Amino acid sequence: SKEIADKIYNKSDEENLSLDKEFINLAREVKRLVGKPVHDPEVQELVNKHVQASLKYVGEEAMHAFRKLEDEEIEDFQSMMASPYTEEEEKWLDQVIEYYMVQNGMYNPNQHNGK
Structure with missing residues (x-):
């Protein structure tokens, strides 16, 4: 929505x-830790900081709106944003974030796949 876009892009x-x-x-930190197991405490602390920073950047309302997007819409949105990560780092970070979200009750992969 325009309101969410304004919150994301109209910052001082x-x-x-x-x-x-x-x-x-x-x-x-991602570049330093890439390749470590997703359950490693240092990796999970990193992803916690990453999630908190993302919430600070986009706000909780926008995060909930992103969850409702289809995979294709998410890929379109991500393609608009420059990434500092290699493809390998992106894949690892996706796995780490998914593990974090499952562990914290934020995501159920079985529900997402329609099972």
């Missing part, structure tokens, strides 16, 4: 700079 320069720094630090 100071907010944007702070969020940019936070995401740069997170990207460095």
